[in-house]
Amino acid sequence: MGKNPEGAKMNDTPxxxxxxxxxxxVRVRMAPxxxxxxxxxxxxxxxxxxxxxxxxxxxxxxxxxxTDTARSTDESMHEIYDALRWLGINWDEQYVQxxxxxxxxxxxxxxxxxxxxxxxxxxxxxxxxxxAQARADxxxxxxxRRCRHLTSEDLDRFxxxxxxxxxxxxxxxxxxxxxxxxxxxxxxxxxxxxxxxVIVRSNGMPNYNLTSIIDxxxxxxxxxIRGTEHLNNTPKQIAIANALGLKVPQFAHIPxxxxxxxxxxxxxHHGDLVAVNRYxxxxxxxxxxxxxxxxxxxxxxxxxxxxxxxxxxxKFDLERVGKSGSxxxxxxxxxxxxxxxxxxxxxxxxxxxxxxxxxxxxxxxxERRDWLEDIVEAVGERLTTLQDILPQTRYFFTDEFEYEPKxxxxxxxxxxxxxxxxxxxxxxxxxxxxxxxxxxxETVETAIxxxxxxNDIKRVAAMQALRIALTGTSFGPSLFDIVALLGRDEVLxxxxxxxxxx
RNA sequence: GCCGCUAUCGUCUAGGGGUUAGGACGGAUGGUUCUCAGCCAUCAAACCGGGGUUCGAAUCCCCGUAGCGGUACCA
Numbered sequence: 001m002g003k004n005p006e007g008a009k010m011n012d013t014p015x016x017x018x019x020x021x022x023x024x025x026v027r028v029r030m031a032p033x034x035x036x037x038x039x040x041x042x043x044x045x046x047x048x049x050x051x052x053x054x055x056x057x058x059x060x061x062x063x064x065x066x067t068d069t070a071r072s073t074d075e076s077m078h079e080i081y082d083a084l085r086w087l088g089i090n091w092d093e094q095y096v097q098x099x100x101x102x103x104x105x106x107x108x109x110x111x112x113x114x115x116x117x118x119x120x121x122x123x124x125x126x127x128x129x130x131x132a133q134a135r136a137d138x139x140x141x142x143x144x145r146r147c148r149h150l151t152s153e154d155l156d157r158f159x160x161x162x163x164x165x166x167x168x169x170x171x172x173x174x175x176x177x178x179x180x181x182x183x184x185x186x187x188x189x190x191x192x193x194x195x196x197x198v199i200v201r202s203n204g205m206p207n208y209n210l211t212s213i214i215d216x217x218x219x220x221x222x223x224x225i226r227g228t229e230h231l232n233n234t235p236k237q238i239a240i241a242n243a244l245g246l247k248v249p250q251f252a253h254i255p256x257x258x259x260x261x262x263x264x265x266x267x268x269h270h271g272d273l274v275a276v277n278r279y280x281x282x283x284x285x286x287x288x289x290x291x292x293x294x295x296x297x298x299x300x301x302x303x304x305x306x307x308x309x310x311x312x313x314x315k316f317d318l319e320r321v322g323k324s325g326s327x328x329x330x331x332x333x334x335x336x337x338x339x340x341x342x343x344x345x346x347x348x349x350x351x352x353x354x355x356x357x358x359x360x361x362x363x364x365x366x367e368r369r370d371w372l373e374d375i376v377e378a379v380g381e382r383l384t385t386l387q388d389i390l391p392q393t394r395y396f397f398t399d400e401f402e403y404e405p406k407x408x409x410x411x412x413x414x415x416x417x418x419x420x421x422x423x424x425x426x427x428x429x430x431x432x433x434x435x436x437x438x439x440x441x442e443t444v445e446t447a448i449x450x451x452x453x454x455n456d457i458k459r460v461a462a463m464q465a466l467r468i469a470l471t472g473t474s475f476g477p478s479l480f481d482i483v484a485l486l487g488r489d490e491v492l493x494x495x496x497x498x499x500x501x502x
Numbered sequence: 503g504c505c506g507c508u509a510u511c512g513u514c515u516a517g518g519g520g521u522u523a524g525g526a527c528g529g530a531u532g533g534u535u536c537u538c539a540g541c542c543a544u545c546a547a548a549c550c551g552g553g554g555u556u557c558g559a560a561u562c563c564c565c566g567u568a569g570c571g572g573u574a575c576c577a
Contacts, residue, residue, distance in 0.1 A: 033577045068576055124575070131573090135503050142504080142573065167575050184507070193505050201575040208577050232506060232572045255508080262569065295514060295526095302516035302525050322515080325570065329513045332527045342540090382539045392538095411537090448536090463536035475538035 026058025027222050031065045034077035036267050039274040041227060041257040043087060044293040048254055049225045050089045051316035061219055062091035066098045067205055083276040087286045097211050104206040107214050107244055116243035119166040120147040121158040140193045168200035170240055177235040182252035182318050189235040197236050213237035217246035228253040252318050255297050256325040265328055283386025288337035296326040338384045350376045353389045360390055362397040378481040395471040399494055407474035411464040422465050423502045429466055430495040439488045441480045469498030
């Protein structure tokens with residue numbers, strides 16, 4: 001029993017869905033559990049699946065694996081939808097496992113009837129002891145399958161006397177299970193190492209290994225693309241499918257996304273550092289995140305790093321997915337992000353940046369659009385993230401800023417007499433700017449250069465001193481752009497204020 | 503403990519029986535410039551170890567080692 005159940009000959013699932021209806025069409029799925037936000041590894045899994053589907057003109061299915069009722073929440077379900085939508089990963093069909101319990105129940109009944117599953121009355125405490133013992137004995141399995149052979153006295157005691165609520169376990173076969181993997185290759189799994197997995201909890205809720213493979217069959221999934229953390233589940237799921245006579249999808253296990261010390265990125269250890277939403281909030285563009293994440297484990301050739309979504313769809317291929325884990329390198333993400341930001345037209349970039357100004361309370365809807373665009377243009381290629389717009393431009397909207405201490409020390413001077421000199425210079429510059437006939441870039445530039453050159457002052461010194469006076473910082477767009485954008489009144493107001501501060 | 507997977511610059515990777523082992527990010531240096539960013543130029547930086555097979559191994563095989571993943575009534 002167990003190794004080749006009669007059911008294995010069936011072509012159709014018990015629910016009667018004809019497999020032939022979508023024969024040959026690629027169908028893949030992403031099956032997140034809604035126990036938190038979508039994390040970066042999940043986004044990559046989703047992307048690989050989605051690209052694979054798009055490449056083959058297939059369907060991408062979103063399946064919420066929420067059989068862990070204790071941990072699943074509606075909120076995180078919606079967060080996952082949100083994150084996927086933001087990334088532009090759309091799905092063709094959607095299922096929620098907790099709504100499909102009848103389906104799983106039918107299969108469980110089938111497994112019991114065909115003697116491929118059995119009730120297990122062990123308590124968690126007993127299981128822990130069994131596990132400890134197995135470990136001490138260096139056993140390959142941690143459950144000894146004792147409930148496979150229960151006497152009627154045992155059952156009497158468990159059910160009648162002690163009123164135990166049983167779990168249901170699958171009977172693993174005693175023949176090797178061949179596992180084929182599109183990324184990792186083929187191998188045979190020794191049945192001695194296979195656990196009689198719990199497939200239904202004592203509260204009646206089915207478990208992942210059962211629901212996953214049932215749904216893959218029910219939904220006619222052709223390829224299961226998922227992280228290698230699921231590699232050890234694969235033979236178990238295949239065994240369940242075989243016992244049920246279900247068609248087994250092809251598997252492709254993709255390597256893990258690792259942190260800088262080589263460990264798997266996880267919510268548990270990395271907090272919101274791995275949350276897709278965090279990157280959204282910080283001003284990363286979805287194209288950048290997609291482009292970054294796809295190159296974690298996948299490559300096209302030795303020439304191309306930048307891929308548009310259309311190109312990815314065209315070029316993505318499981319054969320070019322590597323086998324080893326990839327470290328998440330934020331620097332590379334930043335590089336890609338600035339690339340994609342710079343790619344945006346000034347108008348689009350302004351649109352992208354406006355929410356960040358608004359969130360900071362720097363602008364409201366009455367702000368002049370062309371002025372904002374001029375600011376964005378002046379900032380130029382200085383944005384790594386959209387959020388960088390704040391330190392780069394805050395001073396355009398308010399004169400309530402700190403004079404950056406380090407900059408002050410360097411350019412205004414650390415000593416009394418140096419400050420005096422700076423004060424004098426700013427006073428002169430103020431006078432020049434007051435007298436300048438017009439406030440356009442060229443006029444101002446000519447006037448200031450004339451002043452520095454005639455007085456043998458280094459251009460850098462004058463400009464940086466002035467920059468701090470106007471912006472509080474030592475970095476940023478061309479100062480002449482800033483002067484023009486700030487306007488005469490504001491400039492002539494800020495310089496005296498700075499002199500005062502000196 | 504047990505089971506499994508993996509191994510090319512710091513990182514992402516290309517390549518693969520004979521190559522100066524290629525690219526990108528990051529780093530360093532120089533140039534441009536009012537600063538920063540950018541841009542341009544240059545540089546440093548790798549085939550885990552040991553055995554085989556072979557005329558020849560980073561590449562194929564074996565063995566180690568290391569790292570990682572799993573080992574739940576999570577997914």
